[in-house]
Amino acid sequence: MADWKLEEPEAEDREDDAGINENEKKFLSDGIIDHDYRLDGRGPLDYRTVRIELGVVSSATGSAKVTLGSSSVLATAKLSIRTPGKITPDEGLIEISVDSSLPTSRRDNDDEEDMGMSEDEVKQILESVYRESGGIDKRRLCIVKGSKCWELFFDVIIFEKGTSVMDAASLAIKAALFDAKFPNLTVLEEEFDQCEVEFTDDPFDFWQMDVTRVPTIASLHKIGPVFLVDVTKEEMMTADASVVVAADINRTIYYQNTECGGSECGFELNVLEELVETSSSLCQEINSRLMKLLASA
Amino acid sequence: MDLPQINIEIVAVRTPDSGGRDVEMEDVQHGHAKGRRAPRNQEVFIPGDVVMDNAEGWMDGHGSYCSVLPDKRVEMLASVAGVRQIFTRVVVINPLKSRYAGEIGDIVVGRIVQVGRKSWTVDVGAQRHAVLSLGAINLPSGELRRKTEEDIGFMRGYLKEGDLISAEVQKQSGDGHLLLHTRSLRYGRLVHGMLLHVQPKLTKRGKGHFVSYETFGVHLIIGVNGAIWIAPTQRQLNIPLGLDAGEQLRQAAEEDYPEEQEMYVCMTAEEAGKFGAKADEQGYVVSATRSTATPIATLEVRKCMARIRNCIEILNREQVPIHRETIRILYDASRKYEPKELLQPAAAGEVFAAARQDLWGDSADGTVAD
Numbered sequence: 001m002a003d004w005k006l007e008e009p010e011a012e013d014r015e016d017d018a019g020i021n022e023n024e025k026k027f028l029s030d031g032i033i034d035h036d037y038r039l040d041g042r043g044p045l046d047y048r049t050v051r052i053e054l055g056v057v058s059s060a061t062g063s064a065k066v067t068l069g070s071s072s073v074l075a076t077a078k079l080s081i082r083t084p085g086k087i088t089p090d091e092g093l094i095e096i097s098v099d100s101s102l103p104t105s106r107r108d109n110d111d112e113e114d115m116g117m118s119e120d121e122v123k124q125i126l127e128s129v130y131r132e133s134g135g136i137d138k139r140r141l142c143i144v145k146g147s148k149c150w151e152l153f154f155d156v157i158i159f160e161k162g163t164s165v166m167d168a169a170s171l172a173i174k175a176a177l178f179d180a181k182f183p184n185l186t187v188l189e190e191e192f193d194q195c196e197v198e199f200t201d202d203p204f205d206f207w208q209m210d211v212t213r214v215p216t217i218a219s220l221h222k223i224g225p226v227f228l229v230d231v232t233k234e235e236m237m238t239a240d241a242s243v244v245v246a247a248d249i250n251r252t253i254y255y256q257n258t259e260c261g262g263s264e265c266g267f268e269l270n271v272l273e274e275l276v277e278t279s280s281s282l283c284q285e286i287n288s289r290l291m292k293l294l295a296s297a
Numbered sequence: 298m299d300l301p302q303i304n305i306e307i308v309a310v311r312t313p314d315s316g317g318r319d320v321e322m323e324d325v326q327h328g329h330a331k332g333r334r335a336p337r338n339q340e341v342f343i344p345g346d347v348v349m350d351n352a353e354g355w356m357d358g359h360g361s362y363c364s365v366l367p368d369k370r371v372e373m374l375a376s377v378a379g380v381r382q383i384f385t386r387v388v389v390i391n392p393l394k395s396r397y398a399g400e401i402g403d404i405v406v407g408r409i410v411q412v413g414r415k416s417w418t419v420d421v422g423a424q425r426h427a428v429l430s431l432g433a434i435n436l437p438s439g440e441l442r443r444k445t446e447e448d449i450g451f452m453r454g455y456l457k458e459g460d461l462i463s464a465e466v467q468k469q470s471g472d473g474h475l476l477l478h479t480r481s482l483r484y485g486r487l488v489h490g491m492l493l494h495v496q497p498k499l500t501k502r503g504k505g506h507f508v509s510y511e512t513f514g515v516h517l518i519i520g521v522n523g524a525i526w527i528a529p530t531q532r533q534l535n536i537p538l539g540l541d542a543g544e545q546l547r548q549a550a551e552e553d554y555p556e557e558q559e560m561y562v563c564m565t566a567e568e569a570g571k572f573g574a575k576a577d578e579q580g581y582v583v584s585a586t587r588s589t590a591t592p593i594a595t596l597e598v599r600k601c602m603a604r605i606r607n608c609i610e611i612l613n614r615e616q617v618p619i620h621r622e623t624i625r626i627l628y629d630a631s632r633k634y635e636p637k638e639l640l641q642p643a644a645a646g647e648v649f650a651a652a653r654q655d656l657w658g659d660s661a662d663g664t665v666a667d
Contacts, residue, residue, distance in 0.1 A: 041639070048640055234491070290305060
């Protein structure tokens with residue numbers, strides 16, 4: 001009768017904190033709703049320190065590693081010369097690939113919902129923001145109309161997938177593009193609309209793209225009526241809903257993505273305006289900070 | 298609303314010659330082959346490193362093993378990453394990072410992961426989950442009796458998955474998992490507060506795992522397993538499985554507990570001043586006189602909690618033992634910053650540098666009870 005069989009309490013597939021209970025969630029959200037005060041003392045729109053390392057990969061033309069909270073993302077920009085597409089002869093090409101290192105892509109259990117976004121999701125959002133919505137001015141990548149253009153490859157590697165992986169990835173892409181050096185070319189005209197390009201021997205003969213207008217992405221989570229940026233894991237689990245917003249310095253919203261945070265309380269339509277307002281001013285703020293720092297770097 | 302705090306640091310790692318630098322493959326291989334065999338004169342060993350060239354007459358302890366070379370020479374290698382320690386003839390590698398290994402009497406904070414037939418499975422961050430059996434808890438009614446079939450049916454009512462508990466390690470079972478008990482009113486379910494994880498090796502065994510900062514209304518449970526519970530004192534202590542707070546307090550007072558005196562930091566107004574409570578600041582007075590009508594925690598209490606949390610984070614990052622005194626020292630040193638500013642590396646570094654003298658002086662006194 002005394003059934004002492006324990007189902008082998010192995011702790012090997014344990015995550016750091018498997019989840020938090022209702023009481024903890026209540027305590028967390030009370031502080032945010034009543035006082036706008038998070039558990040670590042931040043206000044709703046405060047980021048943790050963003051650390052950007054420029055030029056970490058010597059073989060890429062531009063690279064940046066961004067560490068934000070528990071997320072760590074490396075973006076590299078690489079160049080090659082291509083023939084532009086028929087429909088857009090005066091535009092360059094942009095390719096984005098997203099990869100994550102082994103430990104982050106591992107899924108212990110299929111039933112368990114993976115916290116945060118998958119690589120595919122990150123890739124899809126980044127592509128929408130930077131390639132399809134014209135986040136990066138592709139006309140700047142044109143060399144000879146209809147014949148030669150730059151193709152810009154962004155390889156994004158997620159070292160650690162924290163909660164703010166989107167924010168970190170967008171900052172990394174922006175910083176990598178800032179770091180990228182486009183060599184100056186001399187175009188040699190040939191017959192039959194064919195042309196050749198010639199590189200200069202001088203490694204310091206390059207131009208850099210103006211990234212002021214390149215958008216940044218902010219992911220916001222909603223707890224009660226309050227929007228939070230750069231959430232912690234606990235806050236993420238408490239959140240009612242989350243959105244990803246991209247905006248550039250002119251307050252243009254490029255992308256919005258709403259996903260339910262697992263709570264029954266979703267995302268109301270009437271807060272949309274407030275959200276857009278908040279996020280675009282936030283993105284603007286990040287943009288101007290980043291540009292100021294990049295200029296002095 | 299004031300401007301959001303966005304703190305960006307930019308580090309340019311770019312070398313002046315922007316051309317790509319090729320790493321010579323030979324160099325790498327050569328260097329590796331050389332480093333593998335020779336004993337490295339260094340502080341930290343990584344697995345596979347030669348700890349001792351000629352291990353004849355030495356014994357391999359935890360974290361090291363002997364390997365016999367083709368020429369019959371015996372060398373000792375490290376099996377974990379850590380620092381070497383030698384006890385007479387035994388060589389031990391103390392791992393830098395390790396999971397919590399339980400000992401009898403440890404106070405731990407854990408999370409229920411499973412409700413079993415006669416026991417709960419508790420995640421305490423050890424190699425294996427710990428077990429809290431139904432027989433090892435105090436019933437909510439407080440009466441001491443054998444647990445019946447009825448109690449088994451009601452187990453989820455006492456503790457369910459996801460609940461946090463504080464408990465004591467009663468013993469270690471033969472196959473390596475820990476058996477917990479909560480048979481004291483100090484232990485029980487934890488509600489309304491936040492949990493923080495630190496490296497288990499920093500939370501040493503000793504007295505004072507229950508710390509209460511009465512003046513701030515903040516209460517800490519420093520689990521030996523590296524889980525630290527920070528909660529407002531208003532909901533005094535922990536709620537032992539269904540007892541309401543008032544009754545529990547009364548019972549706790551009745552229970553004869555000789556250590557109780559040491560568990561609390563009793564502070565006078567002067568001492569509170571040292572801690573950062575300004576006399577003119579009303580908030581501390583408010584939080585000291587608790588009323589049940591207020592929400593779980595006032596803003597002042599939350600500020601204290603955030604500061605303590607961030608101080609513990611700094612201690613964790615800087616590899617300083619975490620106990621009552623070190624938290625107090627850092628709390629003291631961090632007064633001129635807002636809690637959120639402590640998240641910035643620059644501010645944290647400054648605070649830590651200022652407190653360093655006190656921190657080390659402290660551990661030299663042997664306050665770190667072992």
